[in-house]
Amino acid sequence: MNDMSKDKNIDIQIYNFAYLDENTKRMIRRALLKALCIPGYQVPFSSREMPMPYGWGTGGIQVTSACLIPKDVLKVIDQGADDTTNAVSIRKFFQKTANVAVTEKTSDASLIQTRHRIPETKLKEQQILVYQVPIPEPLRFLEPRETETRKMHALSEYGLMFVKLYEDIAKHGHIETAYAYPVKTNGNYVTDPSPIPKFDNPKMNNNPAIQLFGAGREQRIYAIPPYTNVKSLDFEDYPFEAMKANFKCSICGSSDSYLDEIIVSDDGKRSYICSDTDYCKEQTQLNSKEEDQ
Amino acid sequence: MMQDFLFKASNISKYYGQNVGCKNVSLDINSGEVLGIVGESGSGKSTLLNCIYGNLKVDEGDILLNDKSKTILNFTKIDEPKLRLIQRSDLAFVHQNPRDGLRMNISAGGNIGERLMAIGHRNYGEIREIASSWLEKVEIDVSRIDDKPSTFSGGMQQRLQIARNLVTKPRLIFMDEPTGGLDVSVQAKILDLLRNLVRELGIAAIIVTHDLGVVRLLADRIIVMQNGNVIEAGLCDQVLDDPQHKYSQLLVSSVLQV
Numbered sequence: 001m002n003d004m005s006k007d008k009n010i011d012i013q014i015y016n017f018a019y020l021d022e023n024t025k026r027m028i029r030r031a032l033l034k035a036l037c038i039p040g041y042q043v044p045f046s047s048r049e050m051p052m053p054y055g056w057g058t059g060g061i062q063v064t065s066a067c068l069i070p071k072d073v074l075k076v077i078d079q080g081a082d083d084t085t086n087a088v089s090i091r092k093f094f095q096k097t098a099n100v101a102v103t104e105k106t107s108d109a110s111l112i113q114t115r116h117r118i119p120e121t122k123l124k125e126q127q128i129l130v131y132q133v134p135i136p137e138p139l140r141f142l143e144p145r146e147t148e149t150r151k152m153h154a155l156s157e158y159g160l161m162f163v164k165l166y167e168d169i170a171k172h173g174h175i176e177t178a179y180a181y182p183v184k185t186n187g188n189y190v191t192d193p194s195p196i197p198k199f200d201n202p203k204m205n206n207n208p209a210i211q212l213f214g215a216g217r218e219q220r221i222y223a224i225p226p227y228t229n230v231k232s233l234d235f236e237d238y239p240f241e242a243m244k245a246n247f248k249c250s251i252c253g254s255s256d257s258y259l260d261e262i263i264v265s266d267d268g269k270r271s272y273i274c275s276d277t278d279y280c281k282e283q284t285q286l287n288s289k290e291e292d293q
Numbered sequence: 294m295m296q297d298f299l300f301k302a303s304n305i306s307k308y309y310g311q312n313v314g315c316k317n318v319s320l321d322i323n324s325g326e327v328l329g330i331v332g333e334s335g336s337g338k339s340t341l342l343n344c345i346y347g348n349l350k351v352d353e354g355d356i357l358l359n360d361k362s363k364t365i366l367n368f369t370k371i372d373e374p375k376l377r378l379i380q381r382s383d384l385a386f387v388h389q390n391p392r393d394g395l396r397m398n399i400s401a402g403g404n405i406g407e408r409l410m411a412i413g414h415r416n417y418g419e420i421r422e423i424a425s426s427w428l429e430k431v432e433i434d435v436s437r438i439d440d441k442p443s444t445f446s447g448g449m450q451q452r453l454q455i456a457r458n459l460v461t462k463p464r465l466i467f468m469d470e471p472t473g474g475l476d477v478s479v480q481a482k483i484l485d486l487l488r489n490l491v492r493e494l495g496i497a498a499i500i501v502t503h504d505l506g507v508v509r510l511l512a513d514r515i516i517v518m519q520n521g522n523v524i525e526a527g528l529c530d531q532v533l534d535d536p537q538h539k540y541s542q543l544l545v546s547s548v549l550q551v
Binding site: 155157159160162163166167169170171235236237238 | 373374377396399400402403406407408409410411412415416417418420421438439
């Protein structure tokens, strides 16, 4: 008969550390190393079936799984928030399969998996930021042939990327692309920054943290090493602009963090709050401290 | 001088397995000259055109281009990035079907601007200005600059394709049946436009067609092809007025007189 203590260990025994088996993790690490050596280059990898649907961050989870070590402190965010379904379930997944410590504080985390945001708090050396990527190929909707896009990357033929920006200006009078805004990594490969708002684009540039990108369905991994030049594409007469809603957070009052728009009543009243919940909490605490003094 | 030619292809052969695409074809062209390639369907005209443009790998032969800096480039020897750059800057290719040569879901201005952006233009205002001036040149109303080519008529699409190709001021333009599939009045208009542009800009052109009227109007010299071989070559008027080869005679005599 099993006693209680054995039952408790079942979770850890039936899963290898961080869910994936060691050989798979090694395969992913190889892809990651290659990706770090060629910043912005999309490395194909043999993506595994994960116990959740594509679109839930299977690429990011595999990268996180390959990077995790037992003493890591994990933070998971979805659209900046720690408490949304996607973030909660992925965090629980790694608590269960890797038994690592978790946190909501950006500065305490050693590995942050993110969907669609870069935390407002500045990242530091020794931190890893893992992005979940739906479509890794920035040229995908401009040129459907994969053989052709690969060639375009190889030969740095990026005229077409500018056609997209041209079309934006012709149609809207300014560059309308607001998320997944294409960047040039290390002056070489044009890279899709995953669907982060373009407000976050400047944070990618010269960032001390390691930025890793995993696309599960598309089976691609790419990376931006620490302190790499990342430039958002633009025209001379229509320079890149990081933009956000021109309001203050109605919880913490911050005017320089990225805001979510929320409809708060049936007649369409709006409110704006920080999308980064950790940052918002921090600001609120700072404010109340100031009030106390 | 020996290096006066603009473009020279010598002994080009292309095989599709057992079948001959084209065999031992040589041609040369000087700047500002228009060369017509005529022949029946399946005679290897398009294969030859794609070979000398660099789209198809040739099995034998050399293709030489005297580039802007007077260096001779051999298409069969240079590497792909260089070839693609040359194709974008010095050469142009007008397809028979504008759908092959245009991006149908991108505005007319974007279509013209693409080649400019591909060679490094990064100023929106400038690109737009150049695009407008080219729309004017090919007689498309400038107010349609933001419309998609899918809303254009066949003739307009073909004119847009021509503008898109000429915008980077190529020195040699390859055309594969540029007026095929258009009704005669529109054909006449496009031919007129092409003739003016080619003369005005001093661009050399190689035109593949089965329409002798087109070569009569545009070409200085022609070559006649059959079964992948060149069977007759010479000045346009000479070949059309006094064809020597049996097949050329047949070709000329089968033109319908109105």
